[in-house]
Amino acid sequence: MTPAISVAGLSRRYRGQLALDNVSFDIGSGSITGLLGRNGAGKTTLLRIIAGHEFASAGSVRVLGARPVENDHVLRQMVFVREDQAYPDFRVGKAVQAASWFYPNWSHERAGALLEEFRLPLNRKIKKLSRGMRSALGIVIGLAARAEITLFDEPYAGLDPVARQIFYDWLLADYAEHPRTVLLSTHLIDEAAGLLERVMVIDRGQIVLNSGTDELRGGATSVSGPAIAVAEFTSGRPVWNRRRVAAQESAVVAGALDEADRARAAALHLHLEPLTLQQLVVHAVGSPEPPARERTSA
Amino acid sequence: MREMAGLDEGAPLFVQVAERLADEIADGTLPEGERVPSTNELAAYYRINPATAAKGIAMLTDDTLLEKRRGIGMFVAAGARTRLLAERRKRFAERYVQPLVAEAGRLGIDADELVTLIRESSHGQGGTRP
DSSP: OOOSEEEEEEEEEETTEEEEEEEEEEEOSSEEEEEEOOTTSSHHHHHHHHTTSSOOSEEEEEETTBOOTTOHHHHTTEEEEOTTOOOOSOBHHHHHHHHHHHOTTOOHHHHHHHHHHTTOOTTSBGGGSOHHHHHHHHHHHHHHTOOSEEEEESTTTTOOHHHHHHHHHHHHHHHHHSOOEEEEEOSOHHHHGGGOSEEEEEETTEEEEEEEHHHHTTSEEEEEEEHHHHHHHHTTSOEEEEEEETTEEEEEEESOOOHHHHHHHHHTTOEEEEOOHHHHHHHHHHOOOSTTSOOSOO | OOOOTTOOSSSOHHHHHHHHHHHHHHTTSSOTTOBOOOHHHHHHHHTOOHHHHHHHHHHHHHTTSEEEETTTEEEEOTTHHHHHHHHHHHHHIIIIIHHHHHHHHHTTOOHHHHHHHHHHHHHHTTOOOO
């Protein structure tokens, strides 16, 4: 089957700066993928190129099997919701109407329900909306479009936690009824963790982690307790990171633990705590993990 | 951390979803022949991806604890509870008794004292003696 999004050898250079460096991946259709990474890591550039808003310096991007740039057929099946999206000088109702004309799978019913849920005033000029309300409008359009390819780039600037929860719940509900390919870039990893089937972590223009969340979960554990016991438990295991105060130590052990490991930890009076997805991603990006592998681009 | 109805980060989410359902089958909350929640219902409740919920269901289907009835949904299979309980009895010593005895040893509680404690606790919970 053709992947929904296929990126091969993609690079993007801005005046000598490499924003994307030989990026390759495929995303299958009908999935929710998290695109994670620090500010300036290349997330927005990657999404803009997938959305056909920007050209690649090298490499190729295929969306639904075709090049997205100026391809009307592909663009109508793709919605791209950006952080701080700019709109023409419209009122809310007009912007929603314009979007409904463009997207063939548009759901008026879903749009209406979401506008109400986010309490967006249809008559208000978009310029007069607060930052959070503008984000909410982007989310309404992004979800109601029911586009086969749905790209969200940090869609919740200014949104309060209640509104973010509305976004997650409606994304999930609408996705369950109408599966599609969702790529969501976010900093709020733990908030979105349950939604994501895969995570891709981008750092300094390169994909440093591309994995199913099921494989990641439980992939590292924080072990803490008396330093002697921690030393005994961790000996011979890959350790990412150690912290120590007086005779207490906390170490992060890579790799899954089995029942025997747990029994042994209990016998040593050690406290085990699995790393959250967010902590795992932080390690992927910034930790001095396998010391053997050196970073060349610093 | 987003609330996922009690699921945690320690194990793959689909495994935890399967364990929750298995618990309900074992304690009789989900009797044999009963329809289990659909993938989308589970996804909405736990706030997880529907594909993850589907993997949890598939795990129980592979163990033949659930069966599919075409067009209606997934149901608890006949004999599921009995098989589940037999399996859990086998794991009981390893998962509960051994750690209990180990901790008792550390605290200097001998076997007789431990048995007495278990009897008392069992009475307190209205448990029955064989």
